[in-house]
Amino acid sequence: MDYNLPPVWTQLQQHEVFPTFDHDERARYNFLSNLNRFIATTVAPATKVAYDRRVESEFVATHGRSFQNRLELQEAMQHEPLYQTWAALRRCTMEMRQQNGRAATLRQAHELAAKVENLNRDNDKLILTPNFVQPPYLEHVDNHLMPGSYRTAYFDKDVSNAANYDSGLFVTSGGLLGSLTDGGGKAIAHWVKEMYPDFKPKRILDLGAGLGHNTLPLAQAFPDAEVYAIDASEPFLRYGAARAKALGIENVWFVQMNAENMAAFTERSFDWVQSTMFLHETGGHAIHRITKEINRVLAKGGLTLHIEQPPYTADMSFYEQFMRDWDAYNNAEPFWGFLHDLDPRDLMQEAGVAAENFIQVYVRAINDLDTAQTDATMQEDYGRTPRWHVFGGWKR
Amino acid sequence: MEINDILMAGNKSKGQRPYYLDDPAVERVLNITMALATELAVLRERLDTVERLLDSKGVLAQTEIETFVPDSAAAEARQLAHARYVARILRIVQQELEAVAQPENNKPMTEIAADINEM
Ligand SMILES: C[S@@+](CC[C@H](N)C(=O)[O-])C[C@H]1O[C@@H](n2cnc3c(N)ncnc32)[C@H](O)[C@@H]1O
Numbered sequence: 478m479d480y481n482l483p484p485v486w487t488q489l490q491q492h493e494v495f496p497t498f499d500h501d502e503r504a505r506y507n508f509l510s511n512l513n514r515f516i517a518t519t520v521a522p523a524t525k526v527a528y529d530r531r532v533e534s535e536f537v538a539t540h541g542r543s544f545q546n547r548l549e550l551q552e553a554m555q556h557e558p559l560y561q562t563w564a565a566l567r568r569c570t571m572e573m574r575q576q577n578g579r580a581a582t583l584r585q586a587h588e589l590a591a592k593v594e595n596l597n598r599d600n601d602k603l604i605l606t607p608n609f610v611q612p613p614y615l616e617h618v619d620n621h622l623m624p625g626s627y628r629t630a631y632f633d634k635d636v637s638n639a640a641n642y643d644s645g646l647f648v649t650s651g652g653l654l655g656s657l658t659d660g661g662g663k664a665i666a667h668w669v670k671e672m673y674p675d676f677k678p679k680r681i682l683d684l685g686a687g688l689g690h691n692t693l694p695l696a697q698a699f700p701d702a703e704v705y706a707i708d709a710s711e712p713f714l715r716y717g718a719a720r721a722k723a724l725g726i727e728n729v730w731f732v733q734m735n736a737e738n739m740a741a742f743t744e745r746s747f748d749w750v751q752s753t754m755f756l757h758e759t760g761g762h763a764i765h766r767i768t769k770e771i772n773r774v775l776a777k778g779g780l781t782l783h784i785e786q787p788p789y790t791a792d793m794s795f796y797e798q799f800m801r802d803w804d805a806y807n808n809a810e811p812f813w814g815f816l817h818d819l820d821p822r823d824l825m826q827e828a829g830v831a832a833e834n835f836i837q838v839y840v841r842a843i844n845d846l847d848t849a850q851t852d853a854t855m856q857e858d859y860g861r862t863p864r865w866h867v868f869g870g871w872k873r
Numbered sequence: 874m875e876i877n878d879i880l881m882a883g884n885k886s887k888g889q890r891p892y893y894l895d896d897p898a899v900e901r902v903l904n905i906t907m908a909l910a911t912e913l914a915v916l917r918e919r920l921d922t923v924e925r926l927l928d929s930k931g932v933l934a935q936t937e938i939e940t941f942v943p944d945s946a947a948a949e950a951r952q953l954a955h956a957r958y959v960a961r962i963l964r965i966v967q968q969e970l971e972a973v974a975q976p977e978n979n980k981p982m983t984e985i986a987a988d989i990n991e992m
Contacts, residue, residue: 500918500919500922501915501918501919504914504915504918504919505915507914507918508914508915508918509911512907512911555893560893561893561894561895562893562894564891564893565892565893565894565900566903566907568890568891568893569903569904569907570907572904573907573908573911575886576882576883577882577911579878579881579882579883579884580878580879580882583876583878583881583882584876584878586878587876617887618887618888619887619888622886623886624881624884624885624886624887625884626886626887631874631876631881632874637876806891807891809887809888
């Protein structure tokens with residue numbers, strides 16, 4: 478019997494700035510990743526069964542028609558006990574994951590800051606901007622229920638929120654992103670090399686790169702390229718620069734910059750502008766400023782790609798839209814739903830990609846952990862499945 | 874800034890928390906229960922570590938644990954411990970039962986206070 482178990486936490490690569498977890502802290506994460514997998518594979522499908530057998534038919538019986546949009550469906554689902562159980566458990570595990578990760582990283586916050594500072598001393602790869610102003614949407618929400626979110630440092634040079642983030646994606650994904658949580662970046666680097674073997678970018682820009690999980694695989698795939706990882710978060714950039722150094726990667730610059738205004742970069746100065754799980758954490762006006770900036774900094778003949786969850790298109794069932802939209806309101810990703818209602822073709826047009834040069838594909842995380850789920854055993858977990866929608870194209 | 878890791882670990886994130894169950898009180902208990910379930914799993918993993926270490930150091934073999942047969946005194950002590958444990962966990966059920974079984978002992982305290990005022 479293949480029980481399809483998630484890997485244990487000790488299989489994660491313990492790089493030099495990775496937080497140290499004691500026995501019970503590891504065990505908590507091991508349990509939570511199992512709990513998440515149970516919720517994804519057993520509890521979530523029950524919600525679908527209840528929808529098929531009860532919720533839809535009851536709605537039809539009362540209204541004489543089926544659902545006309547996902548909001549009607551959402552309203553009807555609120556009263557379904559199996560949905561309630563699933564949602565309550567999912568919220569609960571998200572909160573527990575945060576609390577446990579914070580407990581482990583906050584108790585060693587000063588040690589972590591010192592380790593990071595040690596690696597960053599004389600590190601010309603870290604470029605911070607004094608008096609940087611956070612975009613308002615990043616001040617307004619604690620993304621995916623992460624108290625203090627990306628922006629917060631609890632003291633000068635604190636990186637605890639970044640360390641917590643680094644330690645915990647393993648739990649949320651059940652280990653499906655690999656030992657360095659870089660399965661998305663590896664997948665896109667691999668895909669680009671396979672599809673465009675002649676493409677040799679000299680300058681690569683990664684927008685909203687966070688601590689660089691998915692940036693480093695690009696830098697490794699193109700070791701001769703200069704890679705710029707920009708982000709708004711000082712703690713994430715500090716931690717990311719130290720992490721890259723610890724991992725021996727020397728062609729990535731971590732720059733504090735707002736993607737809406739990248740005046741420090743000259744026109745057409747990048748061959749590849751990438752973003753990974755970034756656009757859904759911006760805002761309704763900001764996103765158009767960002768696409769314009771992409772157009773400005775992207776060279777003619779350059780490539781831009783964006784990894785996100787799939788858009789809610791007309792052929793996606795209302796049930797699937799509802800499930801995919803869950804994170805927007807229940808996992809503090811408020812722009813998620815709005816982004817997925819936008820047509821990526823229009824966004825890319827703004828970014829300088831003409832309709833005929835538009836690309837969209839699906840890529841699956843490349844996971845180096847041997848306990849990863851295989852395709853056949855992978856349960857669709859909507860926003861959590863490590864299979865992404867990639868859109869973008871060439872600027873001709 | 875001083876880091877109170879105990880308190881800060883549990884900080885609430887921005888935004889009103891949605892409740893999913895019809896009764897938020899039940900959801901509160903669910904959350905407490907899931908945290909306890911986590912701690913039980915953690916304890917079991919720790920015990921497993923201890924057993925494996927004892928095994929690898931030749932102190933005992935894990936099979937000895939699996940095939941352990943308590944003598945009668947040990948068996949009774951262990952069952953007694955289980956009985957006490959169950960009673961502690963299910964205290965509230967027992968007390969709700971007593972409330973129904975002995976209505977004379979289940980007056981509201983305001984009534985008792987009024988009674989006592991007359992005594
Ligand atoms: C979900 S994280 C993704 C991190 C990274 N791309 C990855 O795949 O692991 C989104 C990041 O976008 C950053 N961000 C959001 N809006 C931004 C903006 N306008 N300019 C720069 N960074 C921004 C946040 O600080 C956060 O680190």
